């Protein structure tokens with residue numbers, strides 16, 4: 001587990017990303033890492049993360065994803081969430097997250113459920129990125145945007 005988490009942080013760094021879910025590196029486990037060091041947060045790895053609560057208040061922010069490089073689009077999500085999960089050292093934690101941190105948690109936990117940010121776009125936004133997406137699929141194959149070959153039902157808890 002610790003080496004998986006280390007590998008995931010390495011992958012995030014190499015891609016200059018801010019978060020990653022294990023299925024993105026070919027591992028069907030419910031593990032995410034969040035790396036917002038530059039924004040003043042510690043690096044966080046969570047095992048079996050769950051969103052306990054989300055705010056009614058929402059906001060729209062542009063998102064991208066290491067799995068679909070180059071494509072960015074506006075996504076509406078709750079501003080704050082409470083996330084529960086297990087840390088690397090095996091401690092159960094509950095994190096009250098707002099703004100960017102809340103957003104990264106939601107994006108990464110979505111990955112564990114087989115959802116990409118492009119599945120959460122308004123019809124208008126989806127239409128806007130459609131040509132870029134089509135070009136990406138043509139280059140990488142449809143699997144790349146059907147969330148690799150990971151069936152969410154088969155992504156196991158630990």
Ligand SMILES: [Zn+2]
Nearest residue numbers: 064065066067
């Ligand atoms: Zn992503």
